[in-house]
Amino acid sequence: MIYLGKIGVILIAITVVCTGCWDRAEINDIALMMASSLDLEEDGRYYGLSQIAVPSRQIDNSPQATKSYFVESGIGTNVQEIVQHEQPKLSRKLFISQRRVLFIGEKLARKGINDIIDHFSRNSLSRLRTYVLIVKGGEGKDAIMTDYPMEFVPSEAVREIEKQSGGMTATFRDLFNAASGEGIEPVLSAIELTPSPQKPKGSEPVKKTFNLTGTAIFKDLKLLGYLDNHDTQLLHWITGKLKQGIIIVQLPNKKNNVSVTLIESKGVIAPTVEGSKVKFAIHLKGKGTIDESNTHLDFSDPKNLHMVEKELEQLVRTETVKLIENVQKKYASDIFGFGDTLHKKNKKAWKKLKPQWKESFAEAEISVDVDFVVTRAGMTGPSLQLREQEITK
Incomplete structure (x- = not known):
């Protein structure tokens, strides 16, 4: 009986300590960020967009269904300030753990990304497996606003295109490992927005689609140039x-x-x-x-x-x-x-x-x-x- 009593005390102590996940959030209380983009403004600040999923739309396949995502914007001197500017516009708390992709505009990449990437490693909710892409000849905001017909959320399409590329991908983990390593410089995937072969109807603008177009070359975390897909294949072979x-x-x-x-x-x-x-x-x-x-x-x-x-x-x-x-x-x-x-x-x-x-x-x-x-x-x-x-x- 004494032995059973001791076991009972231990079990009670465990139940007191193990009270579940302290930072758990209800799905109905959060706004799932699926992708984000960063661009450089003329005044030196950063302009960011977040692609946020609308869950109810993702299960509605009717022709009348609207987009399964929407986009919110923010501006600031760093990434955290951008998020703070976005949050007051949202009825739910912005949740970044589901982010698949980060698009970085070419102008910002050429200036240098050293001042913007700390947030993505320091924030405990940010995932190092997120793909990082440079928008060749364009801005991140253009990429994040591009629709893709085969996926509910465009960022999922980019993620799948990256996965199908035969190893020619780059995540935050790859970026940080190369940037902090000895004798190696980072490379990131490059993506272009190319005109769709489908002709627009009437006065509709020409639709664009994603095209994984090779590798962005960096030195001291500044974009220098690009390799095409063929040379990217050789790079990854080496x-x-x-x-x-x-x-x-x-x-x-x-x-x-x-x-x-x-x-x-x-x-x-x-x-x-x-x-x-x-x-x-x-x-x-x-x-x-x-x-x-x-x-x-x-x-x-x-x-x-x-x-x-x-x-x-x-x-x-x-x-x-x-x-x-x-x-x-x-x-x-x-x-x-x-x-x-x-x-x-x-x-x-x-x-x-x-x-x-x-x-x-x-x-x-x-x-x-x-x-x-x-x-x-x-x-x-x-x-x-x-x-x-x-x-x-």
């Missing part, structure tokens, strides 16, 4: 973040090409230091399948597969060297993390080179080696429309 991709291989006759889909990729960076000179050997490995061919080749013949592999390796090698040299000369921004690799593998050399790393990176020698294997050539050897005499064995 850094080991590429999940999928497509390579179009032009064959020696320059008239025909083969489309190869990447199913596996790996990038290895090996630094060597000779005095004040640093060299980086990059080894790229990959596997893929042939998903389209406008050649007359019979891919059931291993010889033809081997030819495609060699042409692909040469193409990737040439374009990777071109990409790295362009970034070295034009931007001098170590977006590849070469310095980070040197820091991890040769701390003594890094300590010596760190003070002038920007110059050392721009002058570093680069070599690239590529190993690629075509694992499958699709359902057929030659294209089925070819006659026997047209097939190249």
